[in-house]
Amino acid sequence: DADVTQTPRNRITKTGKRIMLECSQTKGHDRMYWYRQDPGLGLRLIYYSFDVKDINKGEISDGYSVSRQAQAKFSLSLESAIPNQTALYFCATSARTGVETQYFGPGTRLLVL
Amino acid sequence: QKEVEQDPGPLSVPEGAIVSLNCTYSNSAFQYFMWYRQYSRKGPELLMYTYSSGNKEDGRFTAQVDKSSKYISLFIRDSQPSDSATYLCAMSAGNTGFQKLVFGTGTRLLVSP
Numbered sequence: 001d002a003d004v005t006q007t008p009r010n011r012i013t014k015t016g017k018r019i020m021l022e023c024s025q026t027k028g029h030d031r032m033y034w035y036r037q038d039p040g041l042g043l044r045l046i047y048y049s050f051d052v053k054d055i056n057k058g059e060i061s062d063g064y065s066v067s068r069q070a071q072a073k074f075s076l077s078l079e080s081a082i083p084n085q086t087a088l089y090f091c092a093t094s095a096r097t098g099v100e101t102q103y104f105g106p107g108t109r110l111l112v113l
Numbered sequence: 114q115k116e117v118e119q120d121p122g123p124l125s126v127p128e129g130a131i132v133s134l135n136c137t138y139s140n141s142a143f144q145y146f147m148w149y150r151q152y153s154r155k156g157p158e159l160l161m162y163t164y165s166s167g168n169k170e171d172g173r174f175t176a177q178v179d180k181s182s183k184y185i186s187l188f189i190r191d192s193q194p195s196d197s198a199t200y201l202c203a204m205s206a207g208n209t210g211f212q213k214l215v216f217g218t219g220t221r222l223l224v225s226p
Contacts, residue, residue, distance in 0.1 A: 004156070040121070042201070042218040043157070048211070058213070090156055101147070102214060104156035 003027045004105035006091050012111045013081050021076045021108050023091030031094045032074040033102065034058075034066060036087040043090065049074055050096075081112045116140050119202055119217030128226050132189040136202035136217045139183065143204040143215075146178050148187045151199045151219065160200075161187065192224045 004025045013019050023032065034046040045058030047066040055068055063085060067075045078085055088109055092102040119136045126132055134148075144165055149157035161176040163169045163185075169176045175188040185204075189196055199219040206212040 040218060042117075043203075043214075043216040045213050048213075050211075056211070092156075101159055101162055103159065104149075106156045107154075109154075 004091060004093055004103055006089075006105040006108050008108060009106065010109045012113065014113050015082055017081050019078050019081055019110075021078075021089055021091075021110070023074045023076070023105055025072050025074075025091075025093045025103075025105075027093050027095075027103060028071075029093035029103075030071065030096045032068065033092040033094075034064075034074070034076045035090045035092065036060070036085075037090060037107075038087050046076065046089075078110075078112075083112045086110060086112045114139060116215050117202060117204060117217045120220055121218055123221040123223050125223045125225065126192055128192060128194060128224055130192050130224070132187075132192050132196070132222060132224075134187040134189075134200050134202075134220050134222070136185050136204075137183055138185070138204060138215075140204075140206065140215070141180075141183065142206040143180075145205045146176070146185050147203040147214070148174075148176055149201040149203060149216075151201060153198075157201055189222075192222075194224050194226050197222055197224045 033048045035043045049055045049068045065077045091105040094102045117138045146163045148161040150160045151157045163176045166180045173190045177186040199221045201219045202217040203214045
Protein backbone atom coordinates (compact mmCIF):
# COMPACT_ATOMS: atom_id res chain seq x y z
CA ASP A 1 0.00 0.00 0.00
CA ALA A 2 1.12 3.55 -0.71
CA ASP A 3 2.63 5.47 2.21
CA VAL A 4 0.87 8.72 1.27
CA THR A 5 -2.60 8.54 -0.20
CA GLN A 6 -4.83 11.26 -1.57
CA THR A 7 -8.53 11.31 -2.32
CA PRO A 8 -10.07 11.98 -4.72
CA ARG A 9 -7.57 11.47 -7.53
CA ASN A 10 -9.60 13.52 -9.95
CA ARG A 11 -12.31 16.09 -9.34
CA ILE A 12 -14.36 18.40 -11.50
CA THR A 13 -16.31 21.11 -9.74
CA LYS A 14 -18.03 24.39 -10.51
CA THR A 15 -17.12 27.91 -9.53
CA GLY A 16 -18.35 28.74 -6.04
CA LYS A 17 -18.52 25.18 -4.78
CA ARG A 18 -16.77 24.06 -1.62
CA ILE A 19 -14.54 21.04 -1.98
CA MET A 20 -12.20 19.09 0.25
CA LEU A 21 -9.10 17.16 -0.70
CA GLU A 22 -7.90 14.55 1.76
CA CYS A 23 -4.50 13.15 2.55
CA SER A 24 -3.52 10.22 4.75
CA GLN A 25 -0.09 8.83 5.53
CA THR A 26 1.27 5.70 7.14
CA LYS A 27 4.89 6.86 7.34
CA GLY A 28 4.52 8.06 10.93
CA HIS A 29 5.79 11.51 9.97
CA ASP A 30 4.96 14.57 12.02
CA ARG A 31 5.12 17.09 9.19
CA MET A 32 2.62 17.37 6.38
CA TYR A 33 2.35 19.77 3.45
CA TRP A 34 -0.02 20.79 0.69
CA TYR A 35 1.34 21.97 -2.65
CA ARG A 36 -0.13 22.88 -5.97
CA GLN A 37 1.63 22.30 -9.26
CA ASP A 38 1.00 24.43 -12.33
CA PRO A 39 2.77 24.27 -15.69
CA GLY A 40 5.65 26.73 -15.79
CA LEU A 41 5.31 27.56 -12.09
CA GLY A 42 6.42 24.36 -10.45
CA LEU A 43 5.37 23.26 -6.99
CA ARG A 44 4.21 25.96 -4.62
CA LEU A 45 3.51 25.52 -0.93
CA ILE A 46 -0.04 26.23 0.21
CA TYR A 47 -0.01 25.16 3.89
CA TYR A 48 2.16 23.10 6.16
CA SER A 49 1.68 21.49 9.54
CA PHE A 50 4.29 20.36 12.04
CA ASP A 51 1.77 18.59 14.26
CA VAL A 52 -1.96 18.58 14.96
CA LYS A 53 -1.82 21.93 16.73
CA ASP A 54 0.73 23.64 14.54
CA ILE A 55 -0.56 24.79 11.15
CA ASN A 56 1.08 27.47 9.04
CA LYS A 57 0.41 29.33 5.82
CA GLY A 58 2.66 28.80 2.87
CA GLU A 59 3.31 31.16 0.00
CA ILE A 60 -0.11 30.87 -1.67
CA SER A 61 -2.68 30.22 1.08
CA ASP A 62 -5.36 32.70 -0.04
CA GLY A 63 -8.59 30.89 -0.95
CA TYR A 64 -7.56 27.71 0.88
CA SER A 65 -7.94 26.34 4.40
CA VAL A 66 -6.67 23.18 6.04
CA SER A 67 -7.46 20.83 8.88
CA ARG A 68 -5.09 18.44 10.62
CA GLN A 69 -7.49 15.90 12.05
CA ALA A 70 -4.80 13.56 13.32
CA GLN A 71 -1.10 13.00 12.91
CA ALA A 72 -1.83 10.93 9.83
CA LYS A 73 -4.52 13.09 8.21
CA PHE A 74 -4.32 16.52 6.63
CA SER A 75 -7.16 17.97 4.55
CA LEU A 76 -7.21 20.91 2.17
CA SER A 77 -10.42 22.84 1.52
CA LEU A 78 -11.35 25.29 -1.17
CA GLU A 79 -14.16 27.29 0.42
CA SER A 80 -15.43 28.77 -2.84
CA ALA A 81 -13.62 27.31 -5.81
CA ILE A 82 -12.56 29.55 -8.70
CA PRO A 83 -11.19 28.58 -12.13
CA ASN A 84 -7.62 29.66 -11.38
CA GLN A 85 -7.51 27.02 -8.65
CA THR A 86 -7.49 24.43 -11.42
CA ALA A 87 -4.22 22.60 -10.79
CA LEU A 88 -2.58 19.41 -9.62
CA TYR A 89 -2.53 19.21 -5.82
CA PHE A 90 -0.01 17.22 -3.85
CA CYS A 91 0.22 16.25 -0.24
CA ALA A 92 3.67 15.52 1.18
CA THR A 93 5.14 14.40 4.48
CA SER A 94 8.51 14.56 6.18
CA ALA A 95 10.04 13.47 9.43
CA ARG A 96 10.66 16.06 12.13
CA THR A 97 14.27 16.61 11.16
CA GLY A 98 13.92 15.99 7.44
CA VAL A 99 12.08 18.89 5.91
CA GLU A 100 14.28 18.55 2.87
CA THR A 101 13.33 14.93 2.27
CA GLN A 102 9.64 15.08 1.58
CA TYR A 103 7.55 12.18 0.36
CA PHE A 104 4.70 12.98 -1.98
CA GLY A 105 1.31 11.46 -2.55
CA PRO A 106 0.00 10.64 -6.05
CA GLY A 107 -1.82 13.94 -6.45
CA THR A 108 -5.35 15.18 -7.06
CA ARG A 109 -6.16 16.65 -10.44
CA LEU A 110 -8.73 19.43 -9.89
CA LEU A 111 -10.69 21.20 -12.60
CA VAL A 112 -12.84 24.18 -11.65
CA LEU A 113 -15.32 25.16 -14.34
CA GLN B 114 13.87 36.43 -11.27
CA LYS B 115 12.95 33.03 -9.90
CA GLU B 116 15.01 31.67 -7.02
CA VAL B 117 15.54 28.42 -8.93
CA GLU B 118 15.78 28.20 -12.71
CA GLN B 119 15.44 24.99 -14.67
CA ASP B 120 15.15 24.45 -18.41
CA PRO B 121 11.75 22.85 -19.11
CA GLY B 122 12.97 20.81 -22.08
CA PRO B 123 11.95 18.43 -23.42
CA LEU B 124 15.35 16.83 -23.61
CA SER B 125 15.32 13.92 -26.05
CA VAL B 126 18.15 11.36 -26.02
CA PRO B 127 18.68 7.85 -27.36
CA GLU B 128 18.88 4.90 -25.01
CA GLY B 129 22.34 4.52 -23.51
CA ALA B 130 23.20 8.23 -23.66
CA ILE B 131 24.59 10.21 -20.75
CA VAL B 132 22.07 12.80 -19.64
CA SER B 133 22.88 16.06 -17.89
CA LEU B 134 20.11 17.94 -16.11
CA ASN B 135 20.83 21.28 -14.48
CA CYS B 136 19.48 23.98 -12.21
CA THR B 137 20.78 27.39 -11.26
CA TYR B 138 19.78 29.29 -8.17
CA SER B 139 20.18 32.74 -6.70
CA ASN B 140 19.90 32.21 -2.92
CA SER B 141 23.37 31.62 -1.48
CA ALA B 142 21.78 30.35 1.76
CA PHE B 143 20.67 27.09 0.11
CA GLN B 144 22.50 24.15 1.62
CA TYR B 145 20.31 21.13 0.86
CA PHE B 146 19.84 20.05 -2.73
CA MET B 147 17.49 17.42 -4.01
CA TRP B 148 16.42 15.85 -7.25
CA TYR B 149 12.95 14.46 -7.64
CA ARG B 150 11.66 12.33 -10.49
CA GLN B 151 8.03 12.65 -11.52
CA TYR B 152 6.37 10.23 -13.89
CA SER B 153 3.26 11.33 -15.74
CA ARG B 154 0.21 11.40 -13.45
CA LYS B 155 2.30 10.52 -10.40
CA GLY B 156 3.70 12.40 -7.43
CA PRO B 157 7.35 13.48 -7.28
CA GLU B 158 9.69 10.79 -5.97
CA LEU B 159 12.92 11.68 -4.16
CA LEU B 160 15.87 10.51 -6.25
CA MET B 161 18.98 12.12 -4.80
CA TYR B 162 19.75 14.32 -1.82
CA THR B 163 22.99 16.25 -1.27
CA TYR B 164 24.11 18.50 1.51
CA SER B 165 26.39 21.43 0.62
CA SER B 166 28.90 21.07 -2.20
CA GLY B 167 30.37 18.04 -3.87
CA ASN B 168 29.25 14.92 -5.66
CA LYS B 169 27.04 12.03 -4.69
CA GLU B 170 26.63 8.85 -6.67
CA ASP B 171 23.86 6.28 -6.56
CA GLY B 172 23.96 3.63 -9.25
CA ARG B 173 23.56 5.30 -12.63
CA PHE B 174 22.81 8.67 -11.04
CA THR B 175 25.30 11.33 -9.92
CA ALA B 176 24.31 14.57 -8.26
CA GLN B 177 26.78 17.44 -8.33
CA VAL B 178 26.62 20.74 -6.46
CA ASP B 179 28.79 23.76 -7.19
CA LYS B 180 27.87 26.37 -4.61
CA SER B 181 30.42 28.88 -5.90
CA SER B 182 28.57 28.96 -9.23
CA LYS B 183 25.12 28.35 -7.70
CA TYR B 184 24.68 25.45 -10.07
CA ILE B 185 23.57 21.88 -9.53
CA SER B 186 23.50 18.96 -11.91
CA LEU B 187 22.11 15.46 -12.17
CA PHE B 188 23.88 13.04 -14.48
CA ILE B 189 22.25 9.84 -15.67
CA ARG B 190 24.55 7.24 -17.20
CA ASP B 191 23.35 4.56 -19.61
CA SER B 192 19.94 6.18 -19.82
CA GLN B 193 16.94 3.87 -20.21
CA PRO B 194 13.44 4.43 -21.61
CA SER B 195 12.20 3.97 -18.04
CA ASP B 196 14.11 7.16 -17.13
CA SER B 197 11.64 9.14 -19.24
CA ALA B 198 10.03 11.48 -16.73
CA THR B 199 10.14 15.05 -15.48
CA TYR B 200 13.05 15.82 -13.17
CA LEU B 201 12.59 18.49 -10.54
CA CYS B 202 15.40 20.08 -8.61
CA ALA B 203 14.62 21.38 -5.13
CA MET B 204 16.62 23.13 -2.47
CA SER B 205 16.35 24.61 0.98
CA ALA B 206 18.40 26.74 3.30
CA GLY B 207 18.45 24.20 6.12
CA ASN B 208 16.46 22.76 8.96
CA THR B 209 16.87 25.50 11.56
CA GLY B 210 13.33 26.62 12.07
CA PHE B 211 11.38 25.94 8.92
CA GLN B 212 13.11 26.39 5.61
CA LYS B 213 10.72 25.55 2.81
CA LEU B 214 11.71 23.60 -0.24
CA VAL B 215 12.02 25.73 -3.37
CA PHE B 216 11.42 23.76 -6.54
CA GLY B 217 12.49 24.24 -10.10
CA THR B 218 9.78 23.92 -12.71
CA GLY B 219 11.14 20.61 -13.96
CA THR B 220 12.89 19.30 -17.06
CA ARG B 221 11.07 16.73 -19.13
CA LEU B 222 13.36 13.91 -20.30
CA LEU B 223 12.51 11.54 -23.13
CA VAL B 224 14.72 8.49 -23.68
CA SER B 225 13.97 6.69 -26.91
CA PRO B 226 14.74 2.96 -27.42
